[in-house]
Structure formats: structure tokens, C-alpha cells
Amino acid sequence: MNYQSEFKPADIDDGIIxxxxxxxxxxxxxxxxxxxxIKPADKLEDQTVRSIMGYAIALSKQLGRFxxxxxxxxxxxxSLLAEQYDLTKGGKKGNRTYSTxxxxxxxxxxxxxxxxxxxxLQIAKQLIDECLNEWSEASRPEIRAIITRAFNTEKEGQVNRADIFMLLRLDITDERWxxxxxxxxxxMRVIGSKEYVRFYRRETVASGWEPVTIDLAKV
Structure with missing residues (x-):
């Protein structure tokens, strides 16, 4: 089925003044x-992108409402469970699961x-740099790569959180490390929290769970 027949796109003007x-x-x-x-090819590209964006914007709004x-x-x-049954879903952090x-x-x-x-963070970076400078040739290249990515030296003040956590998992006993x-x-400072909702289904209770994908890159 053509996606254009499934829902109404958002209104986007034709760009002509x-x-x-x-x-x-x-x-x-x-x-x-x-x-x-304007070249015919550029006009055609413009029209195609505007058409797609109309549906993309409408879908984004629909997902937001959902x-x-x-x-x-x-x-x-x-609230109903808490009021009627004195039952609270989830653990201390608020993670919870609802099932049929x-x-x-x-x-x-x-x-x-x-x-x-x-x-x-800057103190940690200085201590790590001291270790690297002393280890130099003896240090494993993958560790150097993780450190480079973690502190993202090309953008001051920015760090890669995933690689920071990877550094914390490395088993290195050097006192400076x-x-x-x-x-x-x-x-590390917790400045807030964000809730993520995920959906799963399976054919039978013996089957593995399959995610109901709501991610354009994974559909």
C-alpha cells in the first residue's frame, strides 16, 4: 500500500513566492x-522533498500524541492500582513493566x-594524560582510541558518555589511573531523568519477545 494513502500529510507550501x-x-x-x-531537476527534487516532509511531520506529530x-x-x-489495591508498579528508579x-x-x-x-572531569583528563604519556608505546591502541573518543578533544567541554563509562570498566591498577x-x-551529576517506552509481543509464551519497532531507522 502506498504510504500516501494511509494518513493525511501536514500542510507544507510549495515554496513559490x-x-x-x-x-x-x-x-x-x-x-x-x-x-x-531554476533547473527542472532541482524543482523535481524540491517537490519530492516537500511531499515526503509533509508525511514525516504528520507522522512525528502522531507519534508525539501516541x-x-x-x-x-x-x-x-x-493511580488506580495504588488507590484500589495499594500496589505500586516498578522499582526505586521508576522502571516498570505492564503485561496482558x-x-x-x-x-x-x-x-x-x-x-x-x-x-x-578536567582533573581526570590530566591524570589520564600523565598515564598515557608515560605508557606511550606500551599502551594498547584500543585504550588510546577510547580515551580520545571519550574526551572528544576537537570539541572543548564535550565528552562521549558511553566511552567515559567504558573507561570506568577498564581494569588498570596504576595509582594515577x-x-x-x-x-x-x-x-558525574544527575541533572534529571527521561522515560523511555518500549513495546514487545510474542506468538506464544514459549517464544522470545519481539520489539514492536517505532524507530524509522529500524523498521
Whole structure:
């Protein structure tokens, strides 16, 4: 089925501006270009992108509404369970799972901490640099690569959180490295949290769970 028949796209104008009886389109620099001077291939590309974006924007809004309704429904269920049965879903962090009676469908809510890093991060970086400079040729290249990615030296103040956590898992006993890892842990600050909703289904209770994908890159 053609996706264009499945739902109504958002309204996107055709990009054509009429002034003094002449049709123009605005280029990327903000200049008005007479419509007849725009190459047919560029016009076709423009029309195709605008058509796709109309559906993409509509789908994004629809997903936003769906997430809002989902969290509202689960919140109302939590309140009802707490009020009528004195039962609270989830653990200390707020992670919780909801299932159907037949065990074939489930909805999971995962709460992840949003982490930022304080000034101790720079102390950790200095200690790690000392280790690297001394180890130099003896240090494994993969460790050097992780450290380079973690601190992202091309963009001051930015770090790769996944690689920072990987550094913390490395089993290195050098006293300066241990102090650096302590500084990294002290630098971590929880500045908030974000809830993620995931959906799963399976054919039978003996089958493995399959995610119901709501991610364009994985559909």
C-alpha cells in the first residue's frame, strides 16, 4: 500500500513566492530566484522533498500524541492500582513493566538518568594524560582510541558518555589511573531523568519477545 494513502500529510507550501506578477523561489542564501531559472531537476527534487516532509511531520506529530496518550493511560493505571489495591508498579528508579493476561504483549517504561560532568572531569583528563604519556608505546591502541573518543578533544567541554563509562570498566591498577577514575565518578551529576517506552509481543509464551519497532531507522 502506498504510504500516501494511509494518513493525511501536514500542510507544507510549495515554496513559490509571487511578487509583481513574477514567480520566485528562495535559495539557501535567502535570495529570490525567478522560477524559470531554476533547473527542472532541482524543482523535481524540491517537490519530492516537500511531499515526503509533509508525511514525516504528520507522522512525528502522531507519534508525539501516541506517546502522550500512552504515558497518560499508564499513569492512570498506576493511580488506580495504588488507590484500589495499594500496589505500586516498578522499582526505586521508576522502571516498570505492564503485561496482558495471556503474556503475549508487554509495555516497558525505563527511566534513565540524565548525566552531566563537573570540573573534576578536567582533573581526570590530566591524570589520564600523565598515564598515557608515560605508557606511550606500551599502551594498547584500543585504550588510546577510547580515551580520545571519550574526551572528544576537537570539541572543548564535550565528552562521549558511553566511552567515559567504558573507561570506568577498564581494569588498570596504576595509582594515577585509579585517582582519575575516582575523579570521573565525582564529576558525574544527575541533572534529571527521561522515560523511555518500549513495546514487545510474542506468538506464544514459549517464544522470545519481539520489539514492536517505532524507530524509522529500524523498521
Amino acid at each position: 509571487t511578487a509583481n506578477g513574477q514567480d520566485y523561489m528562495t535559495d539557501a542564501k535567502g535570495s529570490l530566484v525567478p522560477l524559470e531559472l 506517546r502522550g496518550h500512552t504515558m497518560t493511560d499508564l499513569g492512570e493505571l498506576d 493476561v495471556d503474556g503475549l504483549f508487554k509495555v516497558q517504561v525505563q527511566v534513565s538518568d540524565l548525566i552531566d560532568f563537573g570540573p573534576q 585509579v585517582r582519575a577514575m575516582e575523579a570521573l565518578r565525582d564529576a
